[in-house]
Amino acid sequence: xxxxxxxxxxxxxxxxxxxxxxxxxxxxxxxxxxxxxxxxxxxxxxxxxxxxxxxxxxxxxxxxxxxxxxxxxxxxxxxxxxxxxxxxxxxxxxxxxxxxxxxxxxxxxxxxxxxxxxxxxxxxxxxxx
Numbered sequence: 001x002x003x004x005x006x007x008x009x010x011x012x013x014x015x016x017x018x019x020x021x022x023x024x025x026x027x028x029x030x031x032x033x034x035x036x037x038x039x040x041x042x043x044x045x046x047x048x049x050x051x052x053x054x055x056x057x058x059x060x061x062x063x064x065x066x067x068x069x070x071x072x073x074x075x076x077x078x079x080x081x082x083x084x085x086x087x088x089x090x091x092x093x094x095x096x097x098x099x100x101x102x103x104x105x106x107x108x109x110x111x112x113x114x115x116x117x118x119x120x121x122x123x124x125x126x127x128x129x
Contacts, residue, residue: 001025008066011059012037015114020063027127029067033080033120034059035113049086049118053093056121061097069125074103080120084109090119 006021006029007013014020014032021031036045036052037059045055061071077098081090087107103123113120 006063006067008062010039010062010066012039012042021067023067023127029064029069029123029125029127031060031063031067031123031125033078033122034063035115035117035120037115037117044115044117049089050093052118053090053121054096056119057093057097060121060123064123064125067125068127070128071097072101073128074098074101074123074125076104076124077106078122079105079107080110080113081107082110082113082116082118086118094121 002025004023005019006023008020011020011034018032021029023029034056036055037043038045038055039059045052064070064074079090079094081087
């Protein structure tokens with residue numbers, strides 16, 4: 001199996017021993033979970049769940065593009081929410097980015113997320129080469 005690490009400065013740098021994404025056999029791109037961090041500052045974007053979800057999706061998009069994929073080629077996502085009561089608001093923004101392609105998705109309420117963020121999303125995409 002051919003594995004390539006993906007790293008872009010257009011998304012937040014990893015805060016631990018992991019990659020932003022892994023490209024497997026040049027076909028599948030697996031992203032790490034992305035939070036609402038501004039890649040320029042590394043700080044969490046302030047605001048409500050919609051603003052935070054929007055930043056998460058921008059971060060995911062940057063990583064997907066760096067790995068040769070796009071939001072349109074996402075086949076599966078997992079959404080981790082701090083509070084499931086924010087599902088509808090998160091979903092509204094999520095739909096702006098992935099509504100047309102409607103990839104398979106799981107959504108989980110997590111007791112606690114890294115840096116106490118409110119939302120984290122990971123994706124699996126097909127590479128569009």
